[in-house]
Amino acid sequence: MTSQVRGTQLARLLGQWHALPGRRRSPDYAALAGAVRGLLADGRLPLGVRLPAERELAEALRISRTTVTAAYRQLRESGHLASRRGAGSWTMLPGTHRVASTGLWTPLDDRDMIDLGVAALAAPPELLPAARAAAEDLPRYLGGAGYHPTGVIELREAVAAGYTARGLPTSPDQIMVTSGTQHALDLVLRLALAPGGNVLVESPTYPNALAALAARRARITTHGLATDAAGWDADLLLGxxxxxxxxxxxxxxxxxxxxxxxxxxxxxxxVVAAGHAAGTDLVIDESFVDLPLDGTELPPPVATFDRHSRVISIGGMSKPYWGGLRIGWVRASAPQVQRLAAARVGVDMASPVLDQLVAVHLLADASAIVAARRTQLAAQRDALTDALARRLPDWRVTAPRGGVTLWVELDGPISSALARAAEEVGVRLAPGPRFGLDGTLERFLRLPFTLPAADLAEAVGRLAAVRYDLDRAGRPRWQEPAVIA
Incomplete structure (x- = not known):
């Protein structure tokens, strides 16, 4: 079923569309059409959504229906709107243009390359002592086969205790240990989503989640996030x-x-109540929940409001600890965990015992490790935002209250071009379209603040030079694509 945006909802997204730059040089219908195209390019207005009828939108915007009719006509002519008599008009992009999220990474084999494509920290100093302690614990497991489809009990107890400390009582039977958060998502999709099933995601969102959904041939619809601190539009999301x-x-x-x-x-x-009413299971990715900055107080876990086993939470060790420690988990009802374990046997049997024991020791020292990570990230975030303000003042940045990334609004739809040019000066970027569908989000760029402050400042300096050169460049220079194996 095609979702529909109501006139009042679209009017709220459009905001002060009549006051956009260049408004005085354009008639009302052209300004309105341009504002709708901007929403599509930013990913705030999803593709394939039915727009309100002309009369409804005219009433919501308090303009004449003739203006809306002309704007819709211009959007059809530019390929941003498809209409069928009696069925309405729905959004699209010109030429059925699509950009796939492959999830492929290039190897980091150049020491001079500043890699801003990966949002992950280096290992903490506590990792080596934890690995030594885990090796000492290992002998008591060597007498068995080593297969623990739901995870060793010590780690399941530690993860369950973490949820309980956050106000969500959890037993070890509700935890299944996986080989990273991505593996957790893949197993949940295998269990809960038939091929071709309909899935709602945010736009922008995590590229590798889009890749996992594509592998299941999912039919993806999107909820566009606002560029300001508000984030989710409750009315549109619930709708x-x-x-x-x-x-x-x-x-x-x-x-x-x-x-x-x-x-x-x-x-x-x-959201939990709406999901239950709609028959929708919610997969809640908590990868960054351990990383609030500036003393930000966290709301209760989403699963706190679940009374019908509709919420499946996934998380892991990659962001607060180290990506090389492939430990993740699923929190769900005990019967769901058992079904996940049965589905897992056809994939990888179980996670490595030694890695799980390392995770147990790290979680035992979590308060000290995570506190140091938060201090480090806050300082690096501030260094990155300061460098951007000095070198690229036309880029718009809202400093997040946690996590590891900035979502930067650029001064033009140049994200992919900037990423190609930046590679030549030793900076690897993840351009905006990687985080969405169908080629949108070209005015945005994700910049993680997981590298040392000096590297971040150097990267911004190189980006500033590249941005200046983009304005002066003539014909584009094409390169052979890198082979990724």
Missing amino acids: SLRQGRPKLAYLIPDFQNPTGHLMPAELRER
Whole structure:
């Protein structure tokens, strides 16, 4: 079922469309059409959504229907709107243009390359002592086969205790240990989503989640996040759940990747209620929940409001600890965990015992390790925002209250071109379209602040030079694509 945006909702998204730059040089209908195209390019207005009828939008904007009719006609002519008599008009992009999220990474084999494509920290100093202690614990497991499909009991107890400390009572039977958060998502999709099932995701969102959904041939619909601190538009998000009735919704409420938004408690409760009413299971990615900055107080976990086993939470060790420690987990009802374990046997049997024991020792020292990470990240975030303000003042940045990334609004739709040019000067970027569908988000760029402050400042200096050169460049220079194996 195609979701629909109401006139009042679209009017709120459009904001002061009549006051946009260049407004005085354009008639009303052209300014309105341009504002709608801008919403599509930013990903705030999803593709494939039915727009309100002309009369409804005219009433919401308090303009003549003739203006809306002309704007819709211009959008059809530019390829941004498709209409069928009696069925309405729905959004699209010209030429059925699509950009796939492959999830492929290039190897970091150049020491001079500043890699801003990966939002992860180096290992903490406590990792080596934890590994030594885990090796000492290992002998008591060597007498068995070593297969623990739901995870060793010590780690499941530690993860369950973490949820309980956050106000969500959890037993070890509700935890399954996985080989990273991405593996957790893949297993949940195998269990809960039939091929071709409908899934709602945020836009922008995590690229590798889009890749996992594509592998399941999911039919993806999007909820566009605001560029300001508000993040989710509650009315539009809840409306997407009620109208589309997706089988799954994949959401990142805690310092959303890549925007850094934090979903308020009241909306969390309403999303759970709407998901239950629509028959939608909620997959809640908590990868960044351990990384609030500046003393930010976290809302309750989304699963706190779940009374019908509709919420499946996933998380892991990659962001607060180290990506090389491939430990993640799923929190769900005990029967769901058992079904996940049965599905897992056909994939990888179990996670490595030694890695799980390392995780146990790190979680035992979590308060000290995570506190140091938060201090480090806050300082690096401030260094990055300061460098951007000095060198690239036309870029708009809202400093997040947690997580590891900035979502930067550029001074033009240049994200992919900037990424190609930056590679030549030793900076690897993840351009905006990687975080969305169908080629949108070209005015945005994700910049993680996980590298040392000096590296971040150097990277911004190189980007400033590249941005200046883009304005002066003539014909584009094409390169052979890098081979990724």
